[in-house]
Amino acid sequence: MASSARAAPHAPRHxxxxxxxxxxxPSETTGFLVGKHLRLGDxxxxxxxxxxxxxxxxxxxxxxxxxxxxxETAAWGYYVAMFSFIITAASAAPMVAIAPRxxxxxxxxxxxxxxxxxxxxxxxxxxxxxxxxxxxxxLSDGRRSLWFxxxxxxNLVPSYTPHIWASAAILGLVVTGLALVWVSCLPDFASIARxxxxxxxxxxxxxxxxxxxxxxxxxxxxxxxxxxxxGAFYFMxxxxxxFLISVDFLMTLVPGWIDALYPVTHAANALQAxxxxxxxxxxxxxxxxxxxxxxGLDQIWGLGKLMFAxxxxxxWFWFSSFNVLWYGKMPFExxxxxxxxxxxxxxxxxxxxxxVFVIPLWTLVWNPVRHSLWGPPLxxxxxxxxxxxxxxxxxxxxxxxxxxxxxxxxxxxxxFDHLPKTVMPxxxxxxxxxxAIGLIALVYMAASRxxxxxxxxxxxxxxxxxxxxxxxxxxxxxxxxKSE
Amino acid sequence: MLAKKSVLGLFPEGQExxxxxxxxxxxxxGYTHSEYEIITGxxxxxxxxxxxxxKHTLFRWPLMGAACGFVVGLVLTSGTQLAYPLVTxxxxxxxxxxxxxxxxxxxxxxxxxxxxxxxxxxxxxxRLFMGAYDERITEGxxxxxxTTDQDRVGKAEEVLKQVGAEEVKRGWES
Numbered sequence: 001m002a003s004s005a006r007a008a009p010h011a012p013r014h015x016x017x018x019x020x021x022x023x024x025x026p027s028e029t030t031g032f033l034v035g036k037h038l039r040l041g042d043x044x045x046x047x048x049x050x051x052x053x054x055x056x057x058x059x060x061x062x063x064x065x066x067x068x069x070x071x072e073t074a075a076w077g078y079y080v081a082m083f084s085f086i087i088t089a090a091s092a093a094p095m096v097a098i099a100p101r102x103x104x105x106x107x108x109x110x111x112x113x114x115x116x117x118x119x120x121x122x123x124x125x126x127x128x129x130x131x132x133x134x135x136x137x138x139l140s141d142g143r144r145s146l147w148f149x150x151x152x153x154x155n156l157v158p159s160y161t162p163h164i165w166a167s168a169a170i171l172g173l174v175v176t177g178l179a180l181v182w183v184s185c186l187p188d189f190a191s192i193a194r195x196x197x198x199x200x201x202x203x204x205x206x207x208x209x210x211x212x213x214x215x216x217x218x219x220x221x222x223x224x225x226x227x228x229x230x231g232a233f234y235f236m237x238x239x240x241x242x243f244l245i246s247v248d249f250l251m252t253l254v255p256g257w258i259d260a261l262y263p264v265t266h267a268a269n270a271l272q273a274x275x276x277x278x279x280x281x282x283x284x285x286x287x288x289x290x291x292x293x294x295x296g297l298d299q300i301w302g303l304g305k306l307m308f309a310x311x312x313x314x315x316w317f318w319f320s321s322f323n324v325l326w327y328g329k330m331p332f333e334x335x336x337x338x339x340x341x342x343x344x345x346x347x348x349x350x351x352x353x354x355x356v357f358v359i360p361l362w363t364l365v366w367n368p369v370r371h372s373l374w375g376p377p378l379x380x381x382x383x384x385x386x387x388x389x390x391x392x393x394x395x396x397x398x399x400x401x402x403x404x405x406x407x408x409x410x411x412x413x414x415x416f417d418h419l420p421k422t423v424m425p426x427x428x429x430x431x432x433x434x435x436a437i438g439l440i441a442l443v444y445m446a447a448s449r450x451x452x453x454x455x456x457x458x459x460x461x462x463x464x465x466x467x468x469x470x471x472x473x474x475x476x477x478x479x480x481x482k483s484e
Numbered sequence: 485m486l487a488k489k490s491v492l493g494l495f496p497e498g499q500e501x502x503x504x505x506x507x508x509x510x511x512x513x514g515y516t517h518s519e520y521e522i523i524t525g526x527x528x529x530x531x532x533x534x535x536x537x538x539k540h541t542l543f544r545w546p547l548m549g550a551a552c553g554f555v556v557g558l559v560l561t562s563g564t565q566l567a568y569p570l571v572t573x574x575x576x577x578x579x580x581x582x583x584x585x586x587x588x589x590x591x592x593x594x595x596x597x598x599x600x601x602x603x604x605x606x607x608x609x610x611r612l613f614m615g616a617y618d619e620r621i622t623e624g625x626x627x628x629x630x631t632t633d634q635d636r637v638g639k640a641e642e643v644l645k646q647v648g649a650e651e652v653k654r655g656w657e658s
Contacts, residue, residue, distance in 0.1 A: 025497065025624065026497055026525060026526055026623065026624035027497065027623040027624045030525070030622060030623060030624075031623075146582060146585065147582065148570065148572045148575075148579075148582055150570055150572060153568075153570060156568040156570050157568075157570070165585070165586065165589060168589060168593060169589055172589075172592060172593045172596050175596060175597075175600065176596050179596075179599070179600045179603065183603060187525070187527075190525075190622050191525065191622040194619040194622050194623075214523050214615070214617050214621070215523045215524050215525050215621055215622075215627075216521045216522070216523050216629075217521060217522050217530070217535055217538050218521070218538040218540075220524070220527040220528075221530070221537075221538040221540060222540065222542065222603070222606060223527070224527065225540065225542045226542065226599070226603050229542070229546055229599055230599065233546075233592065233595060233596050233599065236592055237592055237596070240588065240589065240592065457525070457526060457527065460525065460526040460624075461526055461527050463526075464526060464528060464529070483529040483530075
């Protein structure tokens with residue numbers, strides 16, 4: 001009567017160290033993962049030290065820049081570019097958990113929480129965004145926008161409309177992301193509360209966050225449905241935030257840059273960067289954080305394929321926009337191409353083109369590279385550097401256009417003969433860029449102390465469906481079930 | 485009205501069939517699905533223990549929020565445009581494309597806010613009155629909890645023991 005329905009112990013045919021072989025019992029899984037969550041290794045503190053220094057430099061750079069005032073938009077181009085990089089590379093990363101979960105795939109389980117955790121970095125983007133509300137001039141400077149602002153009737157449409165709606169949208173995205181992480185962590189908080197030392201902060205925090213979680217059928221039902229709903233909302237808000245930021249905080253600053261495709265391009269680039277962020281995160285967790293029993297070739301390979309597909313998409317989007325401007329060949333369209341691609345930022349564009357398209361295409365196309373533990377992370381670094389440069393190319397160029405904020409300057413046409421020169425970063429810009437990288441990493445690491453970085457209950461759930469290795473005709477296969 | 489009491493039968497990891505038998509036995513003794521529930525540390529596929537699929541009204545919250553947000557967005561955009569009729573570029577005063585941006589954002593924000601509120605309310609978190617519970621459930625144990633009238637709790641305890649629960653313990657009283 002009491003026969004076990006659990007999977008038989010694994011009997012792996014081969015011992016490939018690249019393939020993750022997680023524990024096979026729920027108690028072992030919980031014990032191992034709670035233990036990992038409660039203990040901090042030396043690597044953690046080394047990383048805190050490095051990124052802490054970066055962050056301090058960033059704060060110094062910001063304060064010095066602030067001392068010069070906010071009137072000169074060209075001086076703030078790198079700062080705004082870093083904001084865009086944060087919402088591109090970090091805030092989009094939860095999509096790597098959301099989309100495969102909806103598709104009911106098993107390979108994403110060890111990395112799904114690590115991906116969701118990136119939504120906590122949204123708090124940094126919210127904070128980083130506040131000064132930009134002062135940097136971006138109101139619509140009364142006469143630039144074209146979506147908002148039907150009329151210079152002749154400046155009181156009819158609020159001049160700060162872009163600021164208001166973008167703030168609300170970013171806030172919505174951050175709240176959705178935090179709610180998603182919390183709902184996802186509820187069962188794990190109950191597990192941590194049981195095993196954390198009596199009286200410790202981790203125990204008190206987990207007990208409070210678990211909100212009396214027990215694990216009734218109703219609660220499990222709620223968690224799964226809520227995660228689906230919140231995931232869908234996160235995606236919808238993410239695309240919308242990219243739409244608003246790319247239009248109001250980028251395109252409208254460049255007279256003549258009229259491109260209906262670009263807002264979607266901005267979001268699609270974020271998905272590519274998100275895949276790269278997660279490849280790198282998974283590799284770091286495996287290599288430096290002791291999660292090699294959970295994260296292996298399956299995860300790196302799966303993400304690598306995603307990254308490959310999104311790299312092709314980058315070219316498709318870029319070429320579609322470029323073609324319209326290039327064929328149109330109106331003077332202002334030529335000026336836009338010159339400013340953003342062939343002119344003062346040509347070398348940056350070339351680097352971007354190589355790093356986010358050519359190199360991923362011609363490396364990930366080869367199986368030995370794609371199906372390895374070292375290939376996709378290496379390409380991911382390139383894609384992140386490329387995305388970083390791409391945001392600099394666009395935002396720094398846009399914020400250097402003369403006349404931003406000055407109503408007396410005509411803003412419907414960009415003058416080809418008077419394009420701004422390349423704005424090279426000064427020492428404070430470099431500090432701000434280092435600060436952005438440092439703060440992204442620090443916030444993520446802090447989040448990993450509050451929320452377990454590995455989803456324990458999804459790992460235990462996997463064990464219900466994993467029937468281990470079995471012979472299949474003359475081959476061996478791993479038998480996995482799926483809920484219907 | 486009689487006071488309610490709860491009792492919990494614990495089944496070790498791997499004894500899913502025994503826990504399912506416990507639910508069958510409880511049903512045979514006349515306990516209804518509102519009186520017993522299965523508690524696990526892992527989300528088993530729905531129906532693994534022969535339990536009824538939980539009824540939920542989760543969809544109502546985002547739908548209500550989205551409807552409120554949509555109305556607010558619509559009223560805000562059309563109201564302001566009608567209050568200050570401004571013809572821009574020959575477009576109608578009430579132009580759908582620019583209105584849809586605000587309406588979309590209002591709808592999304594309404595849905596998100598109501599969903600977060602709904603999560604707290606629908607999931608009954610925080611649980612103010614904890615039923616019978618054992619922390620070993622987070623380690624893989626399966627719990628069958630029965631919350632029923634005081635005079636029927638003894639029988640439930642007996643059923644759980646008969647089926648083979650490793651341990652049976654009492655919970656809170658109300």
